[in-house]
Amino acid sequence: MIDFEKRVLENGLRVILAPMKSTEAVTLLVLAGVGSRYETKEINGVSHFLEHMFFKGTKDRPDPGQVHKDLNRIGAAYNAFTSKETTGFWVKTSFKDFDIGLDIVSDILLRPIFKDEEFQKERGVILQEIDMYEDNPMHKTQSLLEAMTLEDQPIGWDIAGTKETVSSVKKEDLISYEKENYLSRNIIVAVAGKFDKEETFVKIKAAFAELKEGKNKDFKKASFSQKEPRLKVTEKDSDQTHLAMGFRAYDMFDDKRYPANLLSTLLGGNTSSRLFTEIREKLGLAYYVYSWNDQFMDCGYIGMAAGVPHEKLTEVTEGIRKICFQMKSGEVSEADLDAAKSYIRGQTALRFESSEEIASFVANQELFYNEIKQPAEIIKKIERVKREEVISAASDIFKPEKANMSALGKHGTDNETKKKHEDILRSF
DSSP, rough: OOOOOEEETTTTTTEEEEOOOOOEEEEEEEEEEEOOGGGGGTTTTHHHHHHHTSSBBBBSOSSSTHHHHHHHHTTEEEEEEEOSOOOEEEEEEEEEHHHHHHHHHHHHSSSSSHHHHHHHHHHHHHHHHHHHHHHHHHHHHHHHHHHHHHOGGGSSSOTTTHHHEEEEEEEHHHHHHHHHOOOOGGGEEEEEEEOOOOOOOOHHHHHHHTTTOOOOOOOOOOOOOSSSSSSEEEEESSSSEEEEEEEEEOTTTTTHHHHHHHHHHHSSSSSSSHHHIIIIIIIIOOSSSEEEEEEEOOOOEEEEEEEGGGHHHHHHHHHHHHHHHHHHOOOHHHHHHHHHHHHHHHHHHTTTSSSHHHHHHHHHHHHSSSOOHHHHHHHHHHHHHHHHHHHHHHHHHSOOOGGEEEEEETTTOOOHHHHHHHHHHHTO
């Protein structure tokens, strides 16, 4: 059980305090309810660009690199991230250095200076980051899959943006975006680890006293037009073909997400899964093969990925289809389901050994659900899922009109190969 307490400042900022025993560390996480799906097409990537710029100088730390020097001086672990629906900033320190971590995180978020020269340099950094992912075939394949599955709308756009949008975005765009989205009522401050609750709350209240009150505008709701399978084969001089397959599923508020989580676990969630056992262990056709289940506020999808020999792409794709067909046809035993439940239960217990995981969990629960459920409550919902519900989810998800596939490798303009895979997708 997670020991936590929620408090709300006068400006609406929510603070979650989760003290832990048997640790000398403490994690501070500031989670903002804004990400790439809040953007317009013209400024796609601005959430991620802004995340970078927060580290490039503040009124109290104006010199480039000073933020990093101050954090490195105390041996902190720290980072920031941008997703489709959130942006987060976290620092993990010795409990003795919490005050320094809090001062730095609040400083970068409340007093950034956005120097012109740093803005231009960081643009170059992000363009190189985009190039890095372009050269990573696993990432590229899955990025293309997500763009197909979630379609040409904010939820489907790349978090980093495109080279065109990053090259054209102006500093004024970042400043306006920050003013509109970094507001008290859509930000959570979570602390987990070794600390005194009363003292820490007073410090957080003082540190974020300048935070602007308000809440950002809602994002554009997702809508989908897909009526038949989609396939994209990208030619690349690589040593293997990377394939990714995706099917739209359920959002984070849908009760069917629990059967879908179990379905993904059975499908490719561990080294006992159907995909791993069949594609890697039995056939020896992949080193990596796995599945995942992404859930957003109004949509979601189940994805699968593998790296395979170029000439075996069709065999592996057909193998994946057969596994999905078996599951939707009822080939899920009670023993299979019990094993998946046990796996999720065990992984959940391991997850909450660390302060950063607890901070992330309570912050996300509060941000999206406006309440924090204990992990045991969530496990109970998973434990109650019946075999028939998993099979029903498989039948609902694995349909041709929800099927998307991306493949990247040496396939040239072979229309016959493309037609074979289109036929496989139509037969789901």
